[in-house]
Structure formats: C-alpha cells, structure tokens
Amino acid sequence: MTVQPLLSARRRWTVLAVCCLSMFLVGLDTTIVNVGLPAIGRGLDVGMRGLEWIVDAYTLVMAALLISSGALADRFGRRRVFQCGLAVFGVASLVCALAPSAGVLIAARAVQGAGASMLSPVALAIVVNAMPDPKERAQAIGVWASVFGLSMAAGPVTGGALLAGLGWQSLFWVNVPVVVAALVLSAVFVPESGAGKQPRRLDVPGQVLLIVVIGAVVGVLIEGPRIGWTSPVALAGYAGAAVATVAFVRVEWRRREPLMDLRLFGRPAFGGAVLGAVAVFVALSVTLLLTTLYLQHTRGWAPLAAGMATLPLAAGAAVCAPWSGRLTGSRGPRPPLLLAGGFITAGGLCLTGLTPDTGVPLLLTAYALIGIGFGFANAPITNTAVGGLPPARAGVAGAITSTARQLGSALGVALAGGLVTTTGPEGIAHASRPGWILVAACGALLFLVARVSGRNT
Numbered sequence: 001m002t003v004q005p006l007l008s009a010r011r012r013w014t015v016l017a018v019c020c021l022s023m024f025l026v027g028l029d030t031t032i033v034n035v036g037l038p039a040i041g042r043g044l045d046v047g048m049r050g051l052e053w054i055v056d057a058y059t060l061v062m063a064a065l066l067i068s069s070g071a072l073a074d075r076f077g078r079r080r081v082f083q084c085g086l087a088v089f090g091v092a093s094l095v096c097a098l099a100p101s102a103g104v105l106i107a108a109r110a111v112q113g114a115g116a117s118m119l120s121p122v123a124l125a126i127v128v129n130a131m132p133d134p135k136e137r138a139q140a141i142g143v144w145a146s147v148f149g150l151s152m153a154a155g156p157v158t159g160g161a162l163l164a165g166l167g168w169q170s171l172f173w174v175n176v177p178v179v180v181a182a183l184v185l186s187a188v189f190v191p192e193s194g195a196g197k198q199p200r201r202l203d204v205p206g207q208v209l210l211i212v213v214i215g216a217v218v219g220v221l222i223e224g225p226r227i228g229w230t231s232p233v234a235l236a237g238y239a240g241a242a243v244a245t246v247a248f249v250r251v252e253w254r255r256r257e258p259l260m261d262l263r264l265f266g267r268p269a270f271g272g273a274v275l276g277a278v279a280v281f282v283a284l285s286v287t288l289l290l291t292t293l294y295l296q297h298t299r300g301w302a303p304l305a306a307g308m309a310t311l312p313l314a315a316g317a318a319v320c321a322p323w324s325g326r327l328t329g330s331r332g333p334r335p336p337l338l339l340a341g342g343f344i345t346a347g348g349l350c351l352t353g354l355t356p357d358t359g360v361p362l363l364l365t366a367y368a369l370i371g372i373g374f375g376f377a378n379a380p381i382t383n384t385a386v387g388g389l390p391p392a393r394a395g396v397a398g399a400i401t402s403t404a405r406q407l408g409s410a411l412g413v414a415l416a417g418g419l420v421t422t423t424g425p426e427g428i429a430h431a432s433r434p435g436w437i438l439v440a441a442c443g444a445l446l447f448l449v450a451r452v453s454g455r456n457t
Contacts, residue, residue, distance in 0.1 A: 007130055015130045016140050018185045019123035022086065024151040025178050026116045030059060030409055031155030032171050034292045035307045039168040046102040052222045052417040056410045057106045060218055061113030063406035064211040067259050070121035071202055078122050079192045083183060085118025090179035096172035120402040129193040142325020142379040153317040153371055156288055160307020206259030209248040214407060216241035221414035225421045268452035273385035276449035277404035280377045283344055283442035285412025287370050290432045297425040298356050312364050316371025325379040333380030337450035343373030344443030351436040354429045373443060384453055
C-alpha cells in the first residue's frame with residue numbers, strides 16, 4: 001500500500017467526520033450499558049458479577065486485540081479493516097439485542113469488542129494519513145480525542161433516555177443505523193491507505209500472551225469477591241498473570257517486530273501518556289459504575305434520572321475537550337494535563353464521604369468536576385503518544401493508547417464492582433468510598449504525567 005495523494009481540505013475533514021462517527025459508536029458502547037445494568041439484571045436474571053462480565057467482555061477483547069488490529073490495517077489496508085470492523089460490530093449488536101440469556105449476551109459483547117478493536121486504532125491511523133500537515137493533524141487528533149471522550153461521557157445519558165421508553169435491548173439496536181451510515185460514508189469518502197511496502201508482521205505469541213495477561217488480571221478482580229482473594233483459584237490467577245507478564249516482556253523484547261515495542265516505554269513522554277490513559281479511564285469507569293448503582297439501587301432513581309444526573313459530566317467533557325485540543329496545540333500537553341489532574345482529583349474528593357442522603361448539588365458538582373478533568377485529559381495524552389511514534393506505524397500508535405484506555409475501563413469496572421458486589425442497596429454509599437478515593441488518586445497521578453510529558457529522551 002502507498003499513501004494517497006493530498007486530499008482537498010473538505011475531503012480531509014469529511015474523512016475525519018466519518019472516523020469520528022465510528023469512534024463515537026465505540027466509546028458510547030463502552031459506557032451506555034452501565035445505566036442499563038439493573039434492567040439487564042432483572043431481564044436476564046443475572047447478578048453483579050455477571051453484569052461486570054457484560055461490561056468487561058467488550059472492553060477486555062477490544063483491549064487485547066487493538067494492537068493486532070492496527071497492524072492488520074497497516075498490512076491489508078486501513079479502510080478495508082475499518083469496514084470489516086463496522087460489519088462485525090453491527091452484527092454483534094444485533095445478537096446482543098436478541099440475546100436470550102446472560103451467556104449469549106456476554107459472548108456477543110466479546111464479538112462486539114473484536115469489531116470495535118478494528119475501528120479505534122484504524123480510525124486514528126486514517127485521520128493521521130489524511131492530514132499530512134503537522135498543525136492540521138494536531139487539530140484533527142484533538143477533535144478525534146474529544147469525540148471519543150465525549151462519547152464515553154454521553155453513554156449513561158443516552159442509555160437513560162433509551163431505557164425510559166424502550167427495553168434494555170434498545171441499547172444495542174441503536175447501533176445498527178449508525179453502522180450502516182458509517183459503512184456507506186466510508187465507502188464514498190475514505191481513501192485506502194497502509195503502512196507502505198513493508199508493513200509489520202503479526203506477532204501471534206505476543207498477542208496470545210497479552211490476552212492471557214489482561215484476562216487473568218481482570219478476571220481475578222471480578223471473581224475475587226466470590227472465590228476469595230486468598231483461595232487456591234485466586235492464587236493460581238495471580239501466578240498465571242505474573243508468569244504471562246514475564247513471558248510477554250521476554251517475547252516482545254526479543255522479537256524483531258514485536259506486538260508492542262517495549263523500548264518505547266523508555267521514553268518518559270510516551271510511557272507517561274500510556275499511564276495517563278489508564279488512570280483517566282479507570283477514574284471514568286469507576287465514576288460511571290458507582291454512580292449508576294448508587295442512584296438506582298440506593299436512592300431508587302429511574303434509569304433516565306440516573307442518566308440525566310451525569311449530564312454535568314458529559315457537558316464538562318464536551319466543553320473542555322475542544323479547548324484542551326487548542327491548548328495542547330498552542331502551549332503543549334502540560335497545561336491541560338495539570339488542569340485535568342486538578343479537576344479529577346477535586347471531583348473524587350467531593351464524594352469520599354458519600355452517604356445515602358448526600359445532597360444532589362454536591363453530586364452534580366463532583367460529576368461536573370470529573371467531566372471537566374476528563375475533557376482536558378484526552379487530547380494531550382493522545383497527541384503525546386502518537387507524536388512519539390513513526391508516521392508509518394500510525395495504526396499501532398493509536399492502538400497502544402487505545403489499549404491503555406480500554407484496559408483502564410476494564411480495570412475500573414472490575415475494581416468498582418468488587419467494592420459493592422456483596423453489598424446491599426443501603427450499603428453501597430459507604431462501600432463505594434474507596435472507589436472515590438481511587439478516582440482522586442488517578443487525578444493526582446496526572447500531575448506526574450504532566451511533569452514528564454515534554455521529555456522524549
């Protein structure tokens with residue numbers, strides 16, 4: 001594959017719009033299910049651990065396959081893989097909507113995650129390829145990151161609105177028309193591109209080990225409260241995760257074309273961006289899951305009301321994400337990262353004393369602060385990570401940060417669920433307090449990321 005000739009300005013921004021449409025869908029499905037968990041639990045007779053798997057089956061598979069999907073796109077054509085991902089995502093959404101049991105829904109969510117893995121890094125690679133001018137590319141990446149962040153924040157609001165008049169199946173039916181529109185638009189406007197004459201080879205051993213590492217870590221976190229943290233099964237899980245991690249590092253370090261180039265993490269800016277991506281999405285996932293369970297179970301709010309309560313979070317992300325993109329382009333990543341860290345930390349601290357009767361104004365203020373911080377975080381993290389890698393590997397560049405985001409989402413759901421899985425409705429507020437401390441700690445970690453954001457050597 002070779003890079004296409006320079007596109008017109010209108011065509012370039014149309015390509016960006018098409019890619020943003022698909023990314024909005026990917027991000028939305030990461031969080032839209034959260035507000036529908038109580039309804040899904042009642043409809044399919046599934047408990048908290050099953051609900052955690054319904055959320056994490058999607059993010060786990062996506063996180064595990066993102067980098068390979070980026071390499072496939074570089075090798076076989078980004079538009080081709082992008083369209084394949086849309087088709088898989090759409091079919092899996094149909095199966096989710098028609099699922100008769102929790103097992104079928106979890107399996108379909110896993111397939112949905114496989115389709116999503118072909119959209120996230122590939123969409124970013126298409127955008128980077130279409131925008132050769134560095135300044136224009138930085139603006140486009142800022143828009144892309146803003147849309148993805150906004151979609152994550154908008155999930156609960158959208159889900160609450162759908163559940164108000166329709167069943168939980170509507171959370172998946174809504175994907176179908178968007179997928180069809182994206183397929184048509186990508187066929188018309190998105191040019192084919194790849195990584196050149198020598199794209200990277202697939203790293204099968206590395207891919208298998210990465211799946212084992214992520215699956216073992218998140219699996220133990222979800223099942224820990226049931227099996228016991230010191231049980232033989234849990235201990236075997238810890239050992240398996242540790243052995244797989246060591247094996248992954250050894251395999252990747254020795255391979256000529258590794259799945260994940262570990263040498264990149266020797267560059268403080270890149271390593272900091274990946275760490276920041278994990279922290280931001282842990283904070284967001286913990287916030288959304290704990291909010292859903294607290295408002296619907298403890299306070300008895302309807303799904304629509306619970307979704308509307310997160311509007312300040314979505315609004316904060318929507319307003320501040322474009323501002324963050326411009327700030328990153330003009331002053332670098334450090335100022336928006338410092339702002340992100342400050343707001344997320346403040347939002348988490350607001351709820352460390354949560355009670356069943358905590359005032360609504362305090363809740364909305366905390367959600368707004370976290371949303372503002374989330375909005376400021378995405379653009380500098382994405383720009384720093386992608387800017388540290390060669391343009392010919394744009395698919396893998398986007399995949400590494402996207403993997404970090406989805407890993408953060410999966411860890412956040414597992415950690416938050418573990419706090420409240422054995423707690424009744426009246427105890428959720430007290431049991432969730434460590435979760436809000438974790439949110440604040442994730443915000444504080446962004447101060448460290450900001451400190452190293454300008455150091456590439």
